[in-house]
């Protein structure tokens with residue numbers, strides 16, 4: 023059971039408190055009903071894109087070859103309509119809908135969530151009050167105590183109520199009255215630049231005054247619920263009736279001492295089945311709850327005491343200053359402090375997929391939304407239950423309502439087998455009845471059991487019931503109830519094991535799909551390499567700087583421009599502890615490498631940053647492969663700095679600063695000098711970044727705030743300042759992992775944003791390319807070339823591509839589509855926000871746990887927690903073992919089922935009696951279905967699995 027996450031009662035506004043008092047009459051339950059009716063009352067319109075979003079995650083279950091042939095298809099597209107799923111569900115003979123489809127995509131729950139959201143928006147205050155009330159009721163153990171928190175302000179200059187009015191109601195007036203975001207920050211004893219001081223006492227004080235960023239979790243279903251559900255199974259109910267009948271019959275015919283055996287052992291068998299099923303289901307629901315916990319526990323950076331530290335989202339407090347970057351989730355309600363081209367996707371909260379630009383006129387940020395573009399910092403003003411997100415999270419229980427394609431298909435198989443069993447049982451029933459009533463069924467001494475006119479009616483009925491019990495038992499044996507159980511068990515087991523291997527499974531179906539993957543398109547940076555970057559080569563002033571951090575080789579004017587560009591044109595930061603100690607550099611690995619180099623060159627980060635002010639930012643993105651910033655200097659000069667992929671930035675340069683500090687034109691000779699330098703560095707697997715700048719007229723800078731946000735920074739006629747080569751070593755073990763994949767028939771392709779030469783060098787290093795001779799088109803291709811092909815051409819060469827360099831996220835998507843059209847089962851890794859489409863399109867999307875953005879994680883099926891390619895390969899292994907185990911289980915089931923059925927049918931027809939009686943059959947079945955499932959489902963994978971070719975899109979389970 024999940025413990026309640028709220029430790030301290032969150033403070034509530036006077037209004038809510040008034041509400042509590044006026045409504046306090048009947049206790050917690052009333053509140054509950056009132057709330058559910060509130061949630062229920064609005065008519066619900068389902069949004070089309072919601073359905074599609076889910077539909078695209080579900081699979082295409084229509085297949086020409088039915089289940090009877092034993093052939094299965096991995097659906098070729100994720101974009102099957104949800105209706106098909108529905109149809110399929112209705113088509114199956116459902117013995118117990120609730121049990122069988124527990125892990126099915128739960129449309130109703132989705133609808134519920136949307137409704138709740140809408141209601142929350144309308145009744146936020148009232149619902150919050152109701153929650154706190156219910157909480158208090160629960161805590162008080164029946165005796166209801168009203169939560170009267172200490173004065174909410176504590177010793178802060180502003181109350182939660184006022185903060186809520188500002189942020190939640192988007193009230194500009196109150197914000198202005200309070201003196202803007204800076205004054206609000208100081209009222210919260212925070213600082214818009216340095217954040218809160220963040221020691222334990224401070225954090226505690228904030229949690230007491232404003233609550234913590236947690237919400238009461240809806241409790242999962244109890245064990246008794248699972249027991250209750252497990253027992254509502256048609257077969258089990260029939261068996262229960264059979265047990266009672268047998269008990270009555272037995273006692274009547276053989277007396278109380280001996281006659282209870284049969285009935286009781288049937289009953290015992292049934293109880294055992296129910297308990298095992300319930301325990302297994304319950305354990306799985308706990309596992310899913312843990313997984314959800316894990317999924318929600320996002321780690322993010324906050325600025326405390328001027329230094330960036332990583333904390334869990336649950337530890338965010340009011341007053342915190344949080345840097346926001348593209349792909350992040352807004353972790354709490356807040357006000358924007360500074361932002362550049364910041365755009366927020368509010369669709370998860372408002373339901374409209376609209377990107378909202380945030381600036382000083384529209385500074386209110388809502389928890390749970392995603393950063394679609396740009397960057398900024400925010401001041402937290404509301405956490406936990408005081409935000410709409412918190413309320414939403416508190417009101418929905420997240421049961422992973424998913425059934426995987428394999429489960430759905432195997433349900434079909436189970437149904438088919440069930441129908442065969444039913445037919446056979448009917449046959450046996452008829453044969454036995456006919457034999458019995460025609461006097462062909464004889465006792466051991468040879469006298470017929472039934473003689474027309476002589477046998478008593480009650481004896482005849484007894485005889486008929488016995489025959490009926492045999493028939494029922496045959497049905498029960500034939501129906502492989504254990505099959506869905508086995509599949510769920512296998513999936514849950516491999517999911518748990520994958521977790522230990524650093525893969526967090528977001529979608530259960532990914533476990534099985536991964537087993538049939540035929541190709542993996544992997545990122546380079548961070549996945550195949552360590553993502554620990556350092557600058558090892560540098561070119562500046564028209565020459566090579568050796569060693570790269572020798573400041574003396576740089577003319578002063580070049581040095582100061584370079585340092586200015588690096589310090590201002592970055593999303594990272596440098597923290598110098600006051601009392602001495604190691605300098606802390608934070609940011610993306612590339613940024614860290616460049617900042618680290620500048621620090622070694624003698625940069626004083628804070629000092630350089632205070633010398634000029636930022637007018638406008640063009641954030642780095644993987645599409646353009648460069649990022650820029652416009653600076654205003656004290657003398658009203660404007661500098662525009664660019665930093666990005668070396669050959670791209672170099673192409674925009676017309677001048678450079680030479681060794682004596684003069685700006686000189688970049689002639690043909692110098693251009694080829696720099697080009698060669700880039701190629702040399704790339705060939706030794708270095709990532710190349712160029713830094714350049716230009717001056718600009720202040721008059722031409724748009725004065726209007728609105729126009730400025732649209733301003734495209736001038737990006738030509740640049741002056742080259744430096745080109746650096748960054749080393750990012752290959753991960754140890756990647757070479758072996760790649761080889762393992764190749765042996766297993768899974769082709770590994772590298773899709774990277776880096777220079778094709780760099781990509782080639784790394785690909786050779788980790789074995790994706792076997793020799794330098796292979797490193798030619800089409801095996802190695804540039805994103806731009808691939809992009810410009812027609813669909814048909816792309817399809818033709820896609821299979822050959824091993825390395826794609828200088829690719830944009832869209833190229834990745836094109837490659838995935840082409841490969842899928844060729845019939846591949848494609849796994850794709852990605853970390854960036856714009857990798858989301860490719861991750862979504864792929865059969866299995868894998869996102870990176872460390873470097874991955876929230877957006878990428880949400881579009882993925884599996885999160886690789888350690889960003890390591892070797893973990894991806896482990897997932898393949900586990901995926902394959904899912905198939906192997908289910909195959910074994912089906913073989914085992916069929917063997918026993920067929921044997922039992924054949925023996926009984928033959929015997930019934932030839933001798934009128936069955937050699938295996940109901941109790942015996944039942945126990946065989948019991949062991950087979952439950953314990954057999956337990957045993958076979960949890961077989962670990964063997965190395966043998968990785969020497970086979972992948973099953974691919976078509977595979978056979980029953981042969």
Ligand SMILES: Nc1ncnc2c1ncn2[C@@H]1O[C@H](COP(=O)(O)OP(=O)(O)OP(=O)(O)O)[C@@H](O)[C@H]1O
Pocket residue numbers: 545546547548610612613642643644645647648649665666667668709710711773774775776777829854
């Ligand atoms: N922060 C940055 N500032 C400026 N340039 C950068 C930055 N990060 C990367 N680059 C440049 O952009 C190029 C590619 O970046 P991109 O984000 O597309 O690839 P990546 O995602 O880092 O690599 P991969 O696709 O292998 O994971 C790099 O080769 C580098 O030259």
Ligand SMILES: [Ca+2]
Pocket residue numbers: 498499500501502503504947951
């Ligand atoms: Ca069975």
